[in-house]
Amino acid sequence: MSKSVSLITENYNKYNPDSIDEFINIGGFTGLKNALNMSSDDVISIAKASKVMGRGGAAYPLGKKWEQAKSVPGDNKVVICNADEGEPCTFKDRSMLEKDPFRLIEGMAIAGYTVGAQNGYLYIREEYRHLHPQMKNAIKQAKEKGYLGKNILGTDFSYNIHVYSGAGAYVCGEGSALIESIEGKSGRPRIKPPFIKQCGLNLLPTCVNNVETLAIGTALLTHGAEKYLSYGTSDCPGTKIISIAGNVNKPGVYEIPFGLTLREIIYDIAGGVPGNKAITLFQLGGASGKIGPPSLLDTPYSYDDLHKVGLVIGSGAILVVDENMKPLEFLHSIQEFFCHESCGKCTPCREGNKQIAHILDRLLAKTQKDTDVDTLIRLAKLMSQSSFCGLGETAQSALLNAIRYFPEEFGLK
Amino acid sequence: MKEIKLSINNQKIVVPAGTTILEAAKEVGVHIPTLCYHPDQAIKANCRVCVVEVKGSRKLSAACSTPVWEGMEVITTSKKVLDSQKGVVELLIASHNQDCLNCQRNGTCELQNLAERFNIGKTNLDIDILTLPIDDGNPSIVRDPSKCIKCNRCVETCSKTQGVDVLTHAHRSDQYIISTPYNLPLGSTLCTFCGQCSAVCPVGAIVEKDNTEQVFEAIENQKKHVICQVAPAIRTALGDAFGLDDGAIVTGQMVNALKQLGFDKVFDTNFTADLTIIEEGNELIDRITNGGTLPMITSCSPGWINYVEGKYDHLLDHLSTCKSPQQMFGALSKSYYAEKMGIDPKDICTVSIMPCTAKKFEAQRDEMNTNGVRDVDVVLTTRELAKMIKMTGIDFEVLQEKEFDSPFGIGTGAAVIFGATGGVMEAALRTVYEVVVGEPMPSIDFEPARGLQGIKEADVDLNGTVVKVAVAHGLSNAKIVMDMIDKGECPYAFIEIMACPGGCVGGGGQPINTTMATKSKRIESTYKIDKEKLQYRKSHENPAINKLYEEYLEKPLGHKSHELLHTHYHPRDKKIGNIKLK
Numbered sequence: 001m002s003k004s005v006s007l008i009t010e011n012y013n014k015y016n017p018d019s020i021d022e023f024i025n026i027g028g029f030t031g032l033k034n035a036l037n038m039s040s041d042d043v044i045s046i047a048k049a050s051k052v053m054g055r056g057g058a059a060y061p062l063g064k065k066w067e068q069a070k071s072v073p074g075d076n077k078v079v080i081c082n083a084d085e086g087e088p089c090t091f092k093d094r095s096m097l098e099k100d101p102f103r104l105i106e107g108m109a110i111a112g113y114t115v116g117a118q119n120g121y122l123y124i125r126e127e128y129r130h131l132h133p134q135m136k137n138a139i140k141q142a143k144e145k146g147y148l149g150k151n152i153l154g155t156d157f158s159y160n161i162h163v164y165s166g167a168g169a170y171v172c173g174e175g176s177a178l179i180e181s182i183e184g185k186s187g188r189p190r191i192k193p194p195f196i197k198q199c200g201l202n203l204l205p206t207c208v209n210n211v212e213t214l215a216i217g218t219a220l221l222t223h224g225a226e227k228y229l230s231y232g233t234s235d236c237p238g239t240k241i242i243s244i245a246g247n248v249n250k251p252g253v254y255e256i257p258f259g260l261t262l263r264e265i266i267y268d269i270a271g272g273v274p275g276n277k278a279i280t281l282f283q284l285g286g287a288s289g290k291i292g293p294p295s296l297l298d299t300p301y302s303y304d305d306l307h308k309v310g311l312v313i314g315s316g317a318i319l320v321v322d323e324n325m326k327p328l329e330f331l332h333s334i335q336e337f338f339c340h341e342s343c344g345k346c347t348p349c350r351e352g353n354k355q356i357a358h359i360l361d362r363l364l365a366k367t368q369k370d371t372d373v374d375t376l377i378r379l380a381k382l383m384s385q386s387s388f389c390g391l392g393e394t395a396q397s398a399l400l401n402a403i404r405y406f407p408e409e410f411g412l413k
Numbered sequence: 414m415k416e417i418k419l420s421i422n423n424q425k426i427v428v429p430a431g432t433t434i435l436e437a438a439k440e441v442g443v444h445i446p447t448l449c450y451h452p453d454q455a456i457k458a459n460c461r462v463c464v465v466e467v468k469g470s471r472k473l474s475a476a477c478s479t480p481v482w483e484g485m486e487v488i489t490t491s492k493k494v495l496d497s498q499k500g501v502v503e504l505l506i507a508s509h510n511q512d513c514l515n516c517q518r519n520g521t522c523e524l525q526n527l528a529e530r531f532n533i534g535k536t537n538l539d540i541d542i543l544t545l546p547i548d549d550g551n552p553s554i555v556r557d558p559s560k561c562i563k564c565n566r567c568v569e570t571c572s573k574t575q576g577v578d579v580l581t582h583a584h585r586s587d588q589y590i591i592s593t594p595y596n597l598p599l600g601s602t603l604c605t606f607c608g609q610c611s612a613v614c615p616v617g618a619i620v621e622k623d624n625t626e627q628v629f630e631a632i633e634n635q636k637k638h639v640i641c642q643v644a645p646a647i648r649t650a651l652g653d654a655f656g657l658d659d660g661a662i663v664t665g666q667m668v669n670a671l672k673q674l675g676f677d678k679v680f681d682t683n684f685t686a687d688l689t690i691i692e693e694g695n696e697l698i699d700r701i702t703n704g705g706t707l708p709m710i711t712s713c714s715p716g717w718i719n720y721v722e723g724k725y726d727h728l729l730d731h732l733s734t735c736k737s738p739q740q741m742f743g744a745l746s747k748s749y750y751a752e753k754m755g756i757d758p759k760d761i762c763t764v765s766i767m768p769c770t771a772k773k774f775e776a777q778r779d780e781m782n783t784n785g786v787r788d789v790d791v792v793l794t795t796r797e798l799a800k801m802i803k804m805t806g807i808d809f810e811v812l813q814e815k816e817f818d819s820p821f822g823i824g825t826g827a828a829v830i831f832g833a834t835g836g837v838m839e840a841a842l843r844t845v846y847e848v849v850v851g852e853p854m855p856s857i858d859f860e861p862a863r864g865l866q867g868i869k870e871a872d873v874d875l876n877g878t879v880v881k882v883a884v885a886h887g888l889s890n891a892k893i894v895m896d897m898i899d900k901g902e903c904p905y906a907f908i909e910i911m912a913c914p915g916g917c918v919g920g921g922g923q924p925i926n927t928t929m930a931t932k933s934k935r936i937e938s939t940y941k942i943d944k945e946k947l948q949y950r951k952s953h954e955n956p957a958i959n960k961l962y963e964e965y966l967e968k969p970l971g972h973k974s975h976e977l978l979h980t981h982y983h984p985r986d987k988k989i990g991n992i993k994l995k
């Protein structure tokens with residue numbers, strides 16, 4: 001356990017999430033106060049110095065995103081906190097909503113101040129409906145204490161937060177589909193351009209950030225960038241909240257410094273595989289993430305190191321699959337997920353997923369046609385190259401890596 | 414405007430900022446394949462058949478939705494691009510009810526064209542078609558979801574252009590479909606049967622109901638006297654189906670073809686368009702002078718009538734009680750004409766050639782009969798007529814011009830312009846002005862009513878009383894005007910409304926590939942016929958009309974007129990929208 005750290009999760013279990021007073025007693029809202037005492041450009045400089053990458057999956061640099069959002073002209077802007085957390089095996093944002101709701105509110109307010117927004121929207125996954133009352137209560141208390149609402153802490157900055165519930169579609173985690181969903185339309189992604197940073201929710205300039213990203217924002221403004229930079233490696237500083245599950249002894253949410261190896265994470269932090277079984281594969285970043293073979297377990301958990309071997313951090317999920325499941329069986333279950341979650345709007349994803357499902361069925365039943373594996377590769381590439389949104393683009397990440405790392409499963413070696 | 418330099422397949426080109434790759438490529442003679450793209454609609458980018466390579470991009474880019482940028486390098490010819498485009502076509506075909514040989518769009522289908530272009534052959538994909546029931550339970554439109562490629566062109570037309578909003582997308586993944594409210598058949602919704610969806614569908618998933626066989630049968634039947642009437646907007650559009658220039662005027666060739674097809678008489682709906690002007694003009698004067706309901710709104714577009722009956726049923730009094738020219742013709746064919754020819758009306762089969770799918774619905778309305786005999790028996794769209802001509806092997810291009818038959822063969826310029834938005838207004842004013850003021854309008858060409866602007870307004874000075882008039886086309890524009898009336902904020906006395914954008918030249922039954930640009934050409938030709946080709950330009954100067962009143966109808970708005978030429982309207986059932994048909 002000693003290999004995990006607590007910076008972003010420092011408040012977990014330290015206060016009663018129903019009580020703003022307890023939060024304030026342990027130093028809550030210091031980050032917001034600090035932010036309000038500096039210019040928004042200074043906040044952006046801190047975000048840039050920290051080299052934080054967005055935690056929603058796409059790893060877009062936070063400083064750059066805030067800088068762009070700030071520079072978009074407009075007196076009416078919107079911040080959206082993406083708490084849709086639809087990626088399978090991902091539950092780290094839930095832990096934040098559960099255990100440190102005020103940090104998130106603080107982070108949303110800091111983001112609002114930085115980019116010049118008047119309204120923040122918290123879009124919470126429908127399955128987390130039990131957390132809605134707690135979040136709403138936190139917002140209410142923050143407003144009562146003057147941390148939200150008009151002229152926050154006596155400054156010119158006024159900002160409100162509104163809570164919206166998802167309706168159960170994975171694609172609604174994609175920024176523009178999420179916006180459509182808040183607007184009451186069916187959740188399907190929008191065409192770009194216009195980009196949501198210029199024309200998002202209700203046609204207003206919109207900055208979408210993940211829960212964890214905003215929670216990091218609070219830490220940066222509370223403790224300074226140096227504190228954050230003191231964790232991790234020189235190339236990949238900082239910490240990451242991961243959610244690890246599957247065949248491990250201690251599944252759960254952990255905050256780790258970047259640079260631990262996957263083996264350390266799985267064995268030292270998550271307690272290893274039950275019954276000491278062998279690992280068949282692991283998947284990083286949820287269903288849209290990539291899978292890797294056990295030979296890569298000594299890869300350090302950092303953006304660059306993982307990228308070099310064709311893996312990604314994505315949402316921060318780590319799913320461990322032991323010898324009881326074959327790679328093809330695993331791919332089959334992933335495929336079921338995407339066949340269910342494709343929004344159906346574009347041809348490659350709507351039709352490609354269906355075709356790939358048919359082929360995986362045959363491969364599993366060992367009734368494949370001679371052409372099936374070629375077709376599989378062709379369609380997976382087509383989907384990743386030509387789909388309308390990130391869902392179709394990444395749906396075959398696991399399959400493409402399986403072909404690379406488990407060619408024998410496809411009769412390719 | 415800012416200019417952008419880029420290269421497409423290494424050819425340098427300069428285009429204005431905001432141009433898409435698709436448009437820029439056209440400029441250098443590269444035709445990138447498209448399916449969801451339609452020149453008159455918003456960009457959708459959902460089919461993905463237009464993907465191309467942009468240097469430096471991780472993924473391929475959709476050419477229809479990607480604006481060019483300075484220094485952009487586009488490649489459209491690589492194997493990677495072709496494989497992807499072909500792959501998309503293959504995926505669509507694998508989930509498509511491949512029924513080309515039995516399909517109404519065989520030969521005019523965009524998917525079929527792409528299958529040919531990409532040399533699609535035997536596929537390794539699984540043929541997996543989502544089969545849902547075919548909806549053919551109304552007289553106008555047939556929907557076959559098994560042929561739908563989910564491009565959403567129909568959805569945009571129905572919801573945005575027409576504002577009727579009975580088509581939408583529903584469900585997800587491979588269950589994604591184009592649906593109606595509660596997935597009801599169109600006949601049970603507030604669908605207006607305008608057919609605009611069938612005109613923009615790239616494939617055979619929404620088509621007009623085909624009635625050609627009925628016509629061939631009637632002609633074959635020796636006992637039947639089969640006559641046809643041709644609407645004003647056919648003569649500038651039919652040529653399109655035979656590859657002639659957009660807007661080609663083919664009146665004489667069309668009459669010849671109809672005669673060769675075996676119709677006993679070929680008449681001109683222009684005749685009853687003139688008659689409509691006389692009746693409607695007098696109705697307007699009557700309403701203005703006797704305090705009738707104003708504004709009065711034209712009633713010759715059945716899609717429009719269906720719309721009002723569905724969405725503004727409390728404002729039905731504003732509609733002119735005149736039947737449409739098609740129905741006036743039908744009524745006269747079964748009364749005046751039957752008597753004159755000494756034929757039992759039951760033995761007359763009256764066929765209309767119309768630009769419109771809603772006309773099929775209109776002809777079947779319960780009240781459209783004369784003494785128990787249907788006014789109009791069969792309605793064919795321009796597309797169906799073109800098919801009949803093709804079927805018989807008649808070479809349309811080389812046909813000699815022939816004349817319409819009498820007694821319904823003479824139409825004026827005022828009648829022909831019924832085909833263009835604003836035409837009915839202009840035609841009515843040419844007559845009303847002269848009746849009220851006692852002298853011709855200062856200029857017979859009434860420019861304020863012309864053109865493609867959605868809503869057009871004008872002031873007309875009738876002997877010192879200034880009357881405000883307006884013209885709207887496309888049902889979303891009609892809605893704006895109706896909301897004005899609803900709020901009591903409508904300054905107009907007389908309004909022309911056509912359901913279809915551009916008027917009948919843009920009707921839902923016109924040849925496939927009709928765009929706003931094509932419509933403009935047809936409108937140009939329409940005014941050309943009015944100005945250059947016809948002896949008379951005002952309805953009240955039509956000698957055949959005057960003869961009809963002398964011999965039969967006696968006077969406008971008279972007893973006989975009311976019986977034959979006027980009608981009434983019903984609110985549509987809000988729950989099922991359906992109107993009782995014959």
Ligand SMILES: Cc1cc2nc3c(=O)[nH]c(=O)nc-3n(C[C@H](O)[C@H](O)[C@H](O)COP(=O)(O)O)c2cc1C
Pocket residue numbers: 053054055056057058059060065082083084085086087170171172173174175176208209210211213214389390391
């Ligand atoms: C299909 C799809 C699902 C996504 N789901 C989520 C999600 O559940 N939560 C999230 O924060 N980001 C999700 N994203 C990423 C968002 O689009 C967006 O990049 C992110 O919220 C931005 O926040 P960040 O910059 O803080 O990472 C998803 C993207 C795609 C394409």
Ligand code: SF4
Pocket residue numbers: 171188189341342343344345346347349350387388389390391392393
């Ligand atoms: S890739 Fe296409 S079908 Fe898949 S979720 Fe995105 S838009 Fe929908």
Ligand code: SF4
Pocket residue numbers: 509510511512513514516517518519520522523524525560616617618
């Ligand atoms: S819609 Fe097109 S591709 Fe489909 S059956 Fe008809 S003609 Fe063939």
Ligand code: SF4
Pocket residue numbers: 554570571575577578579580599603604605606607608609610611
């Ligand atoms: S016919 Fe007109 S109203 Fe009916 S679905 Fe088509 S576009 Fe909509």
Ligand code: SF4
Pocket residue numbers: 560561562563564565566567568591610613614615616618619
């Ligand atoms: S019915 Fe036609 S226009 Fe509508 S989505 Fe399907 S293919 Fe496109």
Ligand code: FES
Pocket residue numbers: 446447448449450457458459460461462463464475476477478
């Ligand atoms: S034409 Fe570009 S995506 Fe359909």
